[in-house]
Amino acid sequence: MTSGNSVADQTIHILIVEDDPDINALITRFLKKSGYQAEGVANGREMDVAMAKHPFDLVLLDLMLPGETGLDLCRRIRATSDARVIMVTALAEVTDRVAGLELGADDYIGKPFELIELAARIKAVLRRGAPRKSETAGTPEVIHDSLHFSGWRFEPERRLLYTKTGVRMALTGAETDLLLVLYRHAGQVVSRRQLIVLTRGDEDAIDERTIDLLVSRLRRKLAQGGRQLELIRTIRGDGYLFDTTIAGGEEKPS
Template sequence: MDLTPALPTRLLIVDDDPQIRAMLAEYLATFGMAADGAEGGASMRTAMAQHHYDLVILDLSLPGENGLTLCREIRERTDIPVIMLTARAELADRVVGLEVGADDYVTKPFEMRELVARIHTVLRRSRADVRRAAPTPAGHEVKFGAWRLNTTLRQLVDEEDTVVPLSNAEFRLLLTFIEHPNRVLDREMLINQARGRDLDVFDRSIDLLVSRLRQKLRDDPRDSALIRTVRGEGYVFTVSVDS
């Protein structure tokens, strides 16, 4: 029996306002979460090089390198979940944040308890993804067209053995398509599978996520060989899958 105490959930708060960092860290500590702070991109990189984090809370409106740039950088290097904070309520900001790889967003001003609920939801979803892949033999791949997806390493590989990085949402979306080939999938199902939540859902977000995945797969939507749009219904993955 393993009596080793479980390590607390460790978060990194990236915000240029020291009062916000301190307030969030103090509040999250009451829920058993240990939070470090970073004021911008440089200090974020230093912290991430020194410690492992379970989740990053990232402010969109940072001076210098903004949150979208840093979120894209995090997603290219790691699978650490990201929740974005934004003072802007416009739909475009939310969509762009999701498109570059954020797992969720919270609009300022927000209730602290809502942020905690979002953290728990994103962490549950992230850990469920790990458990889902765990029974898969090491190096297990599925093939479709000229592509291979290693479901254990979560790597998309092209015919020249080049690894194409995927965000968490892109990986879940591609896996959903692979698991349901040649079947029309409506937007609600894709949102539930790829985003894993039903809060603040809007169709445009899944359309942009599909567009992002198409770019990674080099799939021209005007002459798609992989993901075909079914007008008024959703999308269909039209290629055969070999597991």
């Protein structure tokens, strides 16, 4: 692992959950040098203690941990915290990576990795989850941008989807990114490779099978709205088409 120079927001708190003490110390030092508030722990028990003391903005979570696995801990984080999660894995199986995304992880990075790549992924995840400038302490009510299509209301910043009757559904970070890209390209066929680049910024970030599984999961959530129309159509050999009409009064996605 090699480092890169960057300047980060010192108000951002990052927790590193990694059982290898050398790797843990290396990442922790690098993030502190980059300007983050960083703390390293070795397992789920230590993670719980750290998160009980103060909230974290992002958790860097190793998949292969002694005792409780990273997937177990990701599930617990999602149930108790709004922290962003980046899974760290040495496993090559796509199902292992998708499992983390389906449990609510916002991204993953494979071992071995360069520290400069880790820094870029952290910035990207934090940027996707950053609140608007108007979201300050003491504000009684925050108005979030809403996108409307086929009776649905979509709030990307809050990772929420509402049915026509107002039923709320929580989306994972990966689902939010995918739906936002599809919305912005409504009526256009988008290839799997394009979806990877547009959601992750890197053609090699994930493979096409991961996109297929995320589309399948998003379809199931959209189906819960009681609408029979298949909004995400598979165009054989080409990719996916978001087959919907954007609600009037809003600018058509470009």
